[in-house]
Amino acid sequence: xxxxxAIAYSNRWRPRHPGEKALLALGLLGAAVALPPxxxxxxxxxxxxxxxxxxxxxxxxxxxxxxxxxxxFVLTGSVPxxxxxxxxxxxxxxxxxxxxAAELAxxxxxxxxxxxxxxxxxxxxxxxxxxxxxxxxxxxxxxxxLIYRMVFLLLDSARAVRxxxxxxxxxxxxxxxxxxxxxxxxAIFVRAFDRARRLEEGLALRGYSGSLTVxxxxxxxxxxxxxxxxxxxxxxxxxxxxxxxxxx
Amino acid sequence: xxxxxxxxxxLHAVAWGAASAPFxxxxxxxxxxxxxxxxxxxxxxxxxxxxCFVLSALKLPSVTGSCSHPTGTGxxxxxxxxxxxxxxxxxxxxxxxxxxxxxxLTTLGANVFSMAIAGPWVAYGVFxxxxxxxxxxxxxxxxxxxxxxxxxxxxTSVQLALAFPDPVSGVVGAVAKFGSIFAITQIPLAxxxxxxxxxxxxxxxxVSPAELTRLGLIKSANPVVKESVA
Numbered sequence: 275x276x277x278x279x280a281i282a283y284s285n286r287w288r289p290r291h292p293g294e295k296a297l298l299a300l301g302l303l304g305a306a307v308a309l310p311p312x313x314x315x316x317x318x319x320x321x322x323x324x325x326x327x328x329x330x331x332x333x334x335x336x337x338x339x340x341x342x343x344x345x346x347f348v349l350t351g352s353v354p355x356x357x358x359x360x361x362x363x364x365x366x367x368x369x370x371x372x373x374x375a376a377e378l379a380x381x382x383x384x385x386x387x388x389x390x391x392x393x394x395x396x397x398x399x400x401x402x403x404x405x406x407x408x409x410x411x412x413x414x415x416x417x418x419x420l421i422y423r424m425v426f427l428l429l430d431s432a433r434a435v436r437x438x439x440x441x442x443x444x445x446x447x448x449x450x451x452x453x454x455x456x457x458x459x460x461a462i463f464v465r466a467f468d469r470a471r472r473l474e475e476g477l478a479l480r481g482y483s484g485s486l487t488v489x490x491x492x493x494x495x496x497x498x499x500x501x502x503x504x505x506x507x508x509x510x511x512x513x514x515x516x517x518x519x520x521x522x
Numbered sequence: 523x524x525x526x527x528x529x530x531x532x533l534h535a536v537a538w539g540a541a542s543a544p545f546x547x548x549x550x551x552x553x554x555x556x557x558x559x560x561x562x563x564x565x566x567x568x569x570x571x572x573x574c575f576v577l578s579a580l581k582l583p584s585v586t587g588s589c590s591h592p593t594g595t596g597x598x599x600x601x602x603x604x605x606x607x608x609x610x611x612x613x614x615x616x617x618x619x620x621x622x623x624x625x626x627l628t629t630l631g632a633n634v635f636s637m638a639i640a641g642p643w644v645a646y647g648v649f650x651x652x653x654x655x656x657x658x659x660x661x662x663x664x665x666x667x668x669x670x671x672x673x674x675x676x677x678t679s680v681q682l683a684l685a686f687p688d689p690v691s692g693v694v695g696a697v698a699k700f701g702s703i704f705a706i707t708q709i710p711l712a713x714x715x716x717x718x719x720x721x722x723x724x725x726x727x728x729v730s731p732a733e734l735t736r737l738g739l740i741k742s743a744n745p746v747v748k749e750s751v752a
Contacts, residue, residue, distance in 0.1 A: 276621045300627070307628050308532045340623045344526040351529060351682065354699035360691025368689060378529070378686070385528020389627060393620045413557045413564065414550055418613045420568025421575065425617065428576040452714075455580050456721030462576050463722070464730050470569035474562050484561035 275426060278340060278393045286331040287395040291493040292404060298325070298503045299392035305510055306384040311377040314514040319384030321510065322391045332394050340390055341383075348382040398422050403490045416486045424469060428462045435461045523593075523678045523708060524618065524633055527626025534685045539631025542612075545639045549609035571610045574598045575617055582714050592715040596670030597722070599642030600649050600663065601737050611638025636677040645670025659740065663723045668716030675708040676701070 282288070287295060299322070306318035326332045352375040358368040402422060405415045435458050439445065444454035474482075530538070557564045577594035599607045612634050618624045625633045649666035653659075683696035691698075726734055734740045 278621055278623065303527075303628065307528055307535065344524075344623055344626075347524070347526045348529060350703060351526070351700070354682075354696065354703055355686055357699065358688055358690040359695040359699055360688065366690075370689065374686070382526050382528040385626065385628060386526065386623065389527045389619065390623060392627075393623060398617070398620060411550065411554055413554045414609070414613075417553065417557075417564055417567050417571065417609075418616075420565065421571035421610075421613055422617065424568055424572035425575050425621075428572050429579065432576055432580065452717060452721060455582060456718055456725055458580055459577055459718065459722040460725035460729060463573055463726055463733075466569040466573040466576075467566065467730075467733050470565040474565045477565075478562075482561065484557070484564075486564070 276429070277336070278390075279397060281332055281336055281394040282397040285395050286329060288397075289493065290395070290499065291495045292396050292401040294496060294499045294503070295392060295396045296401070297500065298506075299388055299395070301503060301507045302391065302510075303385055303388035305507060305514075306381060306388050309511065309514045310518055311381040311384075313517050314510070315377075315380040315384035317510045317514060319380070319387050321506070322384070322387035326387065326391055326394065330391070330395050332390075336394070337387075337390060340394070341386055344386055345383070348379055348386075352379050400491070400493075403488060412485070419486070419488070424466060427469065428466055431465050432458050432462050523675055523704060524615075524625035524637075525629040525678060525681065527619070527623070528628060529626070530629050530632055530681070530685050532628075534681070535628045535631060537631075538629075538635050538681065542608075542631045542634040542639060545605075545608040546612050546634060549605045549607070549612075552605045553609050567606070567610070570598070570602050570606075571613055574607075574610055575614045578614070578618070580718075582711070582718060592667075592711070592718055593637055593641060593671050593674055595637050595641035595674060596645035596667035596715065597663075597719045599646040599670060600666050601739060604639075604642040604646045607642040608634070608638050611642065614638075632678075632681050636674045636681065640677040641670045641674035644673035659723070660720055664716040664720050667719035668712045671712040671715045672709070675704060675712065679704065 302318045302322050306315055306322075309315075309318070323337070326337060327334060355371040355375040355378065356368055357371070358366050399419075399422065402415055402419045405418075406412050436454075439454040439457065443450070444457075445451045477486075553567060557567075574594050577597065578591055580592060582592060595607065595611065598610065602610065612630070615625055615630060615633050615638060616627075619626050619630065645666040648669045649662045652662035652665055657665075679697055679701040680693075682700040683693050686696055686700075687693045688695035688699060723734075723739070727740060731740065
């Protein structure tokens with residue numbers, strides 16, 4: 275199982291309605307990106323972090339493991355802002371780039387934490403079937419749900435193949451590594467289409483008519499949670515804009 | 523190469539979303555029509571999407587010492603055609619954002635444009651052109667996968683440069699800056715992906731020729747071996 279998905283099933287906000295969590299996390303995400311980074315990113319990022327570590331019950335270690343890779347992109351992508359090219363000398367240090375790079379890194383970090391707030395509290399199995407209510411065609415949500423279900427089976431297959439290859443010294447040299455990885459790719463291709471064909475036969479025997487009906491667990495919407503979310507978002511927007519006015 | 527969550531300014535995020543939308547809607551309409559005509563194809567599309575996701579999660583050795591991942595867009599476009607890849611790629615990128623925190627929701631439009639539209643179209647165009655010019659399946663697959671990957675990387679560099687132009691030389695200078703900093707990993711990765719895709723196609727032509735024939739990649743059983751020998 276993927277780490278974020280496992281947390282999404284085991285966190286304290288798991289029973290909450292996906293719409294509530296989407297409003298909170300995606301509202302914070304929108305604010306993190308749209309508001310001026312200072313102090314908007316600080317407010318949205320710290321709020322998301324507090325909600326993750328507090329009410330949602332996600333650990334700091336889990337958050338760090340999730341942000342490591344994208345953080346690498348953000349830091350690497352901030353470096354070009356610190357230099358200017360095309361002048362004399364051709365490549366020169368750009369002092370005005372430091373605040374831009376800091377703002378960029380701050381905004382991206384805050385947005386990343388908001389994304390994690392959604393990803394670690396809401397399993398896709400809860401949110402995908404409900405996408406039809408916001409206008410996504412049922413055929414598309416069903417394909418997405420099928421992909422979601424098959425991904426874990428194929429990842430398990432790829433892992434099993436990889437372990438077997440490692441046991442046979444399949445990753446000894448670059449040449450054997452490439453052959454081994456190609457073997458994994460071939461195996462998941464064959465298993466993916468084999469599974470689809472078996473699923474098709476199984477559904478046909480059960481009178482498949484074109485619609486994959488799945489039971490969506492009922493989850494009540496909490497008006498208090500929605501009101502608190504709207505209040506929190508309004509407070510963040512107000513404080514950020516007032517702080518900008520004071521700074522100017 | 524995924525643009526991380528929150529990396530793009532809001533106007534750029536919206537603009538890339540708007541630029542990607544027609545392609546994704548086109549792909550979605552094609553898929554909905556295909557499913558209406560043939561309900562069983564839904565399961566094969568699910569398999570294709572899951573394959574693309576897991577293919578992009580395979581670990582490749584990297585020249586920088588760590589490991590990197592293939593994009594899978596070139597191979598996906600050759601197998602499933604670019605319009606379908608626009609939709610499948612969007613779903614896969616959405617999953618990568620929410621299951622792995624790779625990419626993001628505000629940068630989804632930009633990532634879709636580079637990885638699910640530009641990359642697949644370049645890969646498919648190169649594949650068809652190479653075949654029409656008389657090239658064999660193996661060179662066509664290698665060029666499609668490698669150039670599809672490079673196209674993704676180039677479009678991403680342009681997206682970043684448009685968002686953060688250089689104070690002296692503008693967008694052109696910024697393309698050079700972003701392009702060179704990511705070239706260290708992306709150019710070797712493109713070559714790696716080309717080689718890996720060739721190995722996968724050779725393997726599949728032996729173990730699953732019927733599926734490749736059905737997808738239109740090969741015309742008869744085991745042509746790769748024949749072409750390689752020839």
